[in-house]
Amino acid sequence: xxxxxxxxxxxxxxxxxxxxxxxxxxxxxxxxxxxxxxxxxxxxxxxxxxxxxxxxxxxxxxxxxxxxxxxxxxxxxxxxxxxxxxxxxxxxxxxxxxxxxxxxxxxxxxxxxxxxxxxxxxxxxxxxxxxxxxxxxxxxxxxxxxxxxxxxxxxxxxxxxxxxxxxxxxxxxxxxxxxxxxxxxxxxxxxxxxxxxxxxxxxxxxxxxxxxxxxxxxxxxxxxxxxxxxxxxxxxxxxxxxxxxxxxxxxxxxxxxxxxxxxxxxxxxxxxxxxxxxxxxxxxxxxxxxxxxxxxxxxxxxxxxxxxxxxxxxxxxxxxxxxxxxxxxxxxxxxxxxxxxxxxxxxxxxxxxxxxxxxxxxxxxxxxxxxxxxxxxxxxxxxxxxxxxxx
Amino acid sequence: xxxxxxxxxxxxxxxxxxxxxxxxxxxxxxxxxxxxxxxxxxxxxxxxxxxxxxxxxxxxxxxxxxxxxxxxxxxxxxxxxxxxxxxxxxxxxxxxxxxxxxxxxxxxxxxxxxxxxxxxxxxxxxxxxxxxxxxxxxxxxxxxxxxxxxxxxxxxxxxxxxxxxxxxxxxxxxxxxxxxxxxxxxxxxxxxxxxxxxxxxxxxxxxxxxxxxxxxxxxxxxxxxxxxxxxxxxxxxxxxxxxxxxxxxxxxxxxxxxxxxxxxxxxxxxxxxxxxxxxxxxxxxxxxxxxxxxxxxxxxxxxxxxxxxxxxxxxxxxxxxxxxxxxxxxxxxxxxxxxxxxxxxxxxxxxxxxxxxxxxxxxxxxxxxxxxxxxxxxxxxxxxxxxxxxxxxxxxxxxx
Numbered sequence: 001x002x003x004x005x006x007x008x009x010x011x012x013x014x015x016x017x018x019x020x021x022x023x024x025x026x027x028x029x030x031x032x033x034x035x036x037x038x039x040x041x042x043x044x045x046x047x048x049x050x051x052x053x054x055x056x057x058x059x060x061x062x063x064x065x066x067x068x069x070x071x072x073x074x075x076x077x078x079x080x081x082x083x084x085x086x087x088x089x090x091x092x093x094x095x096x097x098x099x100x101x102x103x104x105x106x107x108x109x110x111x112x113x114x115x116x117x118x119x120x121x122x123x124x125x126x127x128x129x130x131x132x133x134x135x136x137x138x139x140x141x142x143x144x145x146x147x148x149x150x151x152x153x154x155x156x157x158x159x160x161x162x163x164x165x166x167x168x169x170x171x172x173x174x175x176x177x178x179x180x181x182x183x184x185x186x187x188x189x190x191x192x193x194x195x196x197x198x199x200x201x202x203x204x205x206x207x208x209x210x211x212x213x214x215x216x217x218x219x220x221x222x223x224x225x226x227x228x229x230x231x232x233x234x235x236x237x238x239x240x241x242x243x244x245x246x247x248x249x250x251x252x253x254x255x256x257x258x259x260x261x262x263x264x265x266x267x268x269x270x271x272x273x274x275x276x277x278x279x280x281x282x283x284x285x286x287x288x289x290x291x292x293x294x295x296x297x298x299x300x301x302x303x304x305x306x307x308x309x310x311x312x313x314x315x316x317x318x319x320x321x322x323x324x325x326x327x328x329x330x331x332x333x334x335x336x337x338x339x340x341x342x343x344x345x346x347x348x349x350x351x352x353x354x355x356x357x358x359x360x361x362x363x364x365x366x367x368x369x370x371x372x373x374x375x376x377x378x379x380x381x382x383x384x385x386x387x388x389x390x391x
Numbered sequence: 392x393x394x395x396x397x398x399x400x401x402x403x404x405x406x407x408x409x410x411x412x413x414x415x416x417x418x419x420x421x422x423x424x425x426x427x428x429x430x431x432x433x434x435x436x437x438x439x440x441x442x443x444x445x446x447x448x449x450x451x452x453x454x455x456x457x458x459x460x461x462x463x464x465x466x467x468x469x470x471x472x473x474x475x476x477x478x479x480x481x482x483x484x485x486x487x488x489x490x491x492x493x494x495x496x497x498x499x500x501x502x503x504x505x506x507x508x509x510x511x512x513x514x515x516x517x518x519x520x521x522x523x524x525x526x527x528x529x530x531x532x533x534x535x536x537x538x539x540x541x542x543x544x545x546x547x548x549x550x551x552x553x554x555x556x557x558x559x560x561x562x563x564x565x566x567x568x569x570x571x572x573x574x575x576x577x578x579x580x581x582x583x584x585x586x587x588x589x590x591x592x593x594x595x596x597x598x599x600x601x602x603x604x605x606x607x608x609x610x611x612x613x614x615x616x617x618x619x620x621x622x623x624x625x626x627x628x629x630x631x632x633x634x635x636x637x638x639x640x641x642x643x644x645x646x647x648x649x650x651x652x653x654x655x656x657x658x659x660x661x662x663x664x665x666x667x668x669x670x671x672x673x674x675x676x677x678x679x680x681x682x683x684x685x686x687x688x689x690x691x692x693x694x695x696x697x698x699x700x701x702x703x704x705x706x707x708x709x710x711x712x713x714x715x716x717x718x719x720x721x722x723x724x725x726x727x728x729x730x731x732x733x734x735x736x737x738x739x740x741x742x743x744x745x746x747x748x749x750x751x752x753x754x755x756x757x758x759x760x761x762x763x764x765x766x767x768x769x770x771x772x773x774x775x776x777x778x779x780x781x782x783x784x785x786x787x788x789x790x791x
Binding site for chain 1: 392393394395396397400401464471475655658659662663665666676682683685686687689690691692693694695696697698700701703704705707708714718721722775777778779781782783785786787788789790791
């Protein structure tokens with residue numbers, strides 16, 4: 001039991017921070033909000049050279065084969081620097097290909113992701129925004145050597161620059177055996193696909209993607225037919241915990257700015273940070289982000305150990321949603337009118353952390369998953385138990 | 392990062408659970424209930440001896456003083472399991488960590504084996520009528536007289552004064568020095584002439600709180616010192632460094648199972664209770680509002696656990712706290728209050744029934760918790776003072 005990062009883990013994190021502090025100033029995030037592509041290829045290529053995208057991709061596919069925790073520590077720093085890169089949206093489907101794809105799919109995707117020459121995304125949510133199998137209504141119908149996909153996907157990250165998209169589709173009604181979901185790797189330039197950019201709180205690049213009779217070769221099925229919910233669930237859990245890491249990183253930087261501001265801003269004849277009311281806010285903000293970080297690390301550790309981690313992921317995300325939000329809101333409050341000004345950088349972090357609370361599961365959704373496990377499964381529960389029964 | 396207990400530690404937990412199932416009998420629990428968690432009746436003492444025989448008390452203390460030289464986490468596991476059934480064994484709050492850090496060889500050799508045998512236990516003599524949260528304002532005097540000190544003054548809310556063998560006394564040795572620099576710590580036998588103990592009865596006394604209640608103490612005390620002569624060898628650490636020795640003790644005292652369990656036991660209890668009880672058809676476990684709140688509390692309780700693990704990881708690495716112990720002491724007690732008050736709204740009118748009432752729930756522990764949970768945000772450093780420490784020591788914010 002040692003819940004603090006090891007020396008190697010800390011080193012990876014420190015190097016990432018140094019790099020991003022030099023290469024990804026807030027100015028860049030602002031510029032990319034207005035950019036059509038939304039990311040700077042130069043920064044993307046430098047990150048690829050550092051081996052970041054292949055961090056948790058097996059060595060056989062040009063990756064580094066390191067545990068997910070290492071990738072998460074990098075993404076924590078990416079969150080901290082709010083670097084505008086399609087990093088999360090690329091590694092999430094890539095890791096699913098690594099775990100559930102065929103050998104051909106791995107060969108096609110993973111080395112290119114590791115090298116930084118392939119930007120990817122994934123599409124799950126629809127009109128019913130819940131991350132549940134019953135919310136998947138986009139149809140994929142078999143037709144010869146192809147599946148034909150029709151439906152509308154929402155909130156697809158970086159679709160505008162993605163070359164491939166991993167799409168969750170309905171291939172059968174839910175049955176006693178399975179949820180009738182299948183996952184397909186789709187080239188985004190396939191005829192029949194159109195997308196509309198959404199204007200978001202974080203000013204990031206998300207799209208509404210319409211699939212109209214889109215023909216996808218059968219070889220692009222990822223995982224087994226109708227068994228895709230298992231694949232999707234693992235992907236969503238991984239995506240969620242990696243987003244938690246980003247939230248923790250961004251929230252930490254955000255509150256550090258507020259604490260620094262409080263030490264320097266003079267009002268009533270002293271720095272406002274000398275007032276206990278302000279000190280206590282800062283103490284709480286720190287405690288909240290610490291808690292979010294600990295929960296996130298534990299979920300990551302469980303995943304890396306190959307243990308069921310869905311409850312731990314939900315714990316982390318529900319807590320991040322509530323407490324990272326509260327922390328960055330407090331930072332805004334501490335900055336007074338200044339934080340409300342476009343020219344001041346603080347809102348860049350606030351808008352992202354806030355937007356991320358709405359992505360990949362609301363607090364209600366995650367707590368429902370937890371209560372189901374705690375309450376609806378037989379047997380006593382206790383804190384620190386090896387394995388919380390999974391619903 | 393490693394969030395696992397070792398296989399040996401898991402085995403230890405199993406062994407402790409088996410021991411508890413076998414030896415912590417209903418008679419012992421009744422005796423604990425009767426005498427209070429912090430006192431020990433004859434059957435409890437017998438059981439305690441068996442615990443000591445297994446080497447489970449003072450596991451992390453050095454072998455030369457009767458400990459096992461084991462890890463702090465092993466010790467935590469033992470304390471946690473006994474704590475869950477409401478029986479306190481050794482370790483945290485014992486004064487041992489501070490004695491190990493600041494004591495003379497003689498003191499270590501005398502106190503640690505005594506603590507392990509259960510013959511020695513400390514009452515914490517810090518608070519005074521005019522010095523609680525502002526501890527450095529204490530007035531109890533210790534005046535040197537040759538090889539002795541003479542103590543005069545009063546202590547307050549000294550919970551174990553009637554059951555402990557010694558008092559861990561903070562007294563002023565130099566009234567001319569700045570507040571924090573004229574204080575020393577003394578380890579004083581309670582039987583020393585001139586010490587008078589007067590009971591203070593708490594709001595948990597009538598009817599008595601069940602043993603697992605958070606701050607279910609029925610009694611605390613005032614302690615009066617009138618010309619109490621003690622040998623100078625009772626002093627712990629150097630003269631006038633007592634503030635720092637005391638702070639060390641408190642910080643270490645905040646780490647561990649008992650402090651953690653105070654804040655999270657009701658989380659486990661209520662979830663396990665709603666799973667088994669449908670309240671005449673209401674079925675709180677299927678009420679969506681209740682389910683959402685229980686999950687929220689569970690997550691927060693996990694944060695309590697992880698903050699405790701963080702503190703222990705720091706101790707195990709030999710690092711020092713900057714703010715982590717204080718952060719834990721803000722988060723966990725306030726969480727405990729939130730849980731307690733949420734449970735009240737789940738149980739409704741049944742939640743008010745005290746230990747002696749017909750139809751009470753789980754012996755009235757939830758009702759009594761409403762009178763005790765908030766106390767854990769006050770004792771051993773209030774949440775407000777802890778926030779000051781997080782901000783000033785942890786974040787480097789300026790003093791007002």
